[in-house]
Amino acid sequence: MASIRLLAALVAGCCAMTLTLPASAQSVRARSTADVDLTARLKEVQQDPKLMESVMKTGQRVAAICANCHGDGGNSLKPDIPNLAGQNPTYLIEQLRQFADGRRRYEFMEGMIKAMSSDEKIGAVLFYSAQKVTHKTASNAALAAKGKEYFNKICWRCHAEDGRGNEKFARIAGQQPDYMRLTLKRYRTGTGPRVEPLMAASTKLMTDADIDAVVAYVGALD
Ligand code: HEC
Ligand code: HEC
Known part of the structure; x- marks a missing residue:
């Protein structure tokens, strides 16, 4: 469900949510509003192994969409698109926050980021930070x-x-x-x-x- 919603935002290139969630999914998401303090929630998730496992699974589902640009496991195959693999979680969270509030701009990603719940953001961040960076040798x-x-x-x-x-x-x-x-x-x-x-x-x-x-x-x- 999360993937469909994000894909819709990606295709629409805009933050309008065209799909509604079933009531059960909405209650799970009750606390996952834009107002949640992402840094505090990240710490909370990191301290609870069970919660971490489920949030990371959510993140991995979301990452299937991000993979179109950032590559599988966050190793981008395009020299102008950043790797997310191995990146520090607090840095990644801060960048998602900046894309959402407009301090950092990249039109094609903004709708998607705004459509993500806080646990989808945290899950994606935890998933990517746990991935290994593919080594490249210097060509010169x-x-x-x-x-x-x-x-x-x-x-x-x-x-x-x-x-x-x-x-x-x-x-x-x-x-x-x-x-x-x-x-x-x-x-x-x-x-x-x-x-x-x-x-x-x-x-x-x-x-x-x-x-x-x-x-x-x-x-x-x-
Ligand atoms: C259409 C291609 C595209 C898709 C899909 C995409 N991104 Fe990006 N992303 C980019 C580009 C390009 C940048 C660099 C933007 C810039 O700095 O100008 C970027 C930057 C980022 C950054 C900042 C990285 C850094 O090193 O500062 C994060 C975090 C990020 N994306 C997360 C995501 C997540 C999570 C998803 C999936 C929900 C996603 N992106 C989907 C193209 C994409
Ligand atoms: C005094 C501390 C400091 C020094 C010295 C410094 N940086 Fe940074 N760098 C930062 C901070 C803070 C950020 C994150 C900024 C942001 O959120 O945009 C950053 C971000 C970056 C990024 C963006 C990473 C990404 O994934 O988008 C690159 C690339 C970078 N630095 C390269 C360099 C290079 C190359 C040098 C040396 C010439 C350098 N930095 C020196 C503090 C520093």
Whole structure:
């Protein structure tokens, strides 16, 4: 049922819900309104193994739709669409929140995200964060070596030495190259669809060549 509703939102490209849920499903969802504090609910789910199992199953069903773009298990096959595999749950939740409230924009996903219940969001996030990232080797070793130098001067401070981030900062290791390039340029601009003070400061002095090098290195990290 969840999948049909989301698919409808995806096809419609809009948040109008065309399908209604049976009463039983609605009562299960009673607390899953947009007002639920996602971070608190995530913690609650993580602390209860049974609840975690059922919410993750919900998430896996939802992920069948996301797979059209983000790939099976969140390893995207398209260089301009981000991996979700292995990403930190708190980061993913925050991004879903941003898409829903308009701080982050991507037209094609917005209707879907708005149509998701909080447990569908949390389930998808938990499912993706538990998946392994497929390793890619750097196609240009000399460029990646330059990128490593840059990374070790600046980026590791927040994203960690292995690029896997932590509870506070996004994993960037193995992230898709075109997506990272675009994202870094957006941060550098400091306006538009992705504004973030810490990343604006970190990218301000980057040249396009620096970005290409860092992307070559980070994209090939495990
Ligand atoms: C039509 C293709 C498409 C579908 C379907 C789709 N996404 Fe996305 N998603 C994208 C693109 C493209 C981006 C990057 C948007 C940008 O930053 O401009 C993205 C970004 C994201 C991000 C942020 C990732 C990051 O690293 O910051 C999350 C989280 C996400 N999607 C979750 C989902 C979930 C959950 C679903 C399924 C309910 C889904 N997406 C379905 C294309 C899609
Ligand atoms: C001072 C801390 C800090 C430093 C240093 C930093 N970042 Fe970030 N980075 C962040 C934060 C915070 C976010 C999440 C921002 C958001 O929500 O948009 C982020 C997000 C990103 C993303 C987006 C991830 C995604 O999946 O969409 C990329 C790519 C990235 N950083 C790359 C880099 C690179 C490359 C460097 C070094 C040049 C760097 N960062 C240095 C804090 C930092």
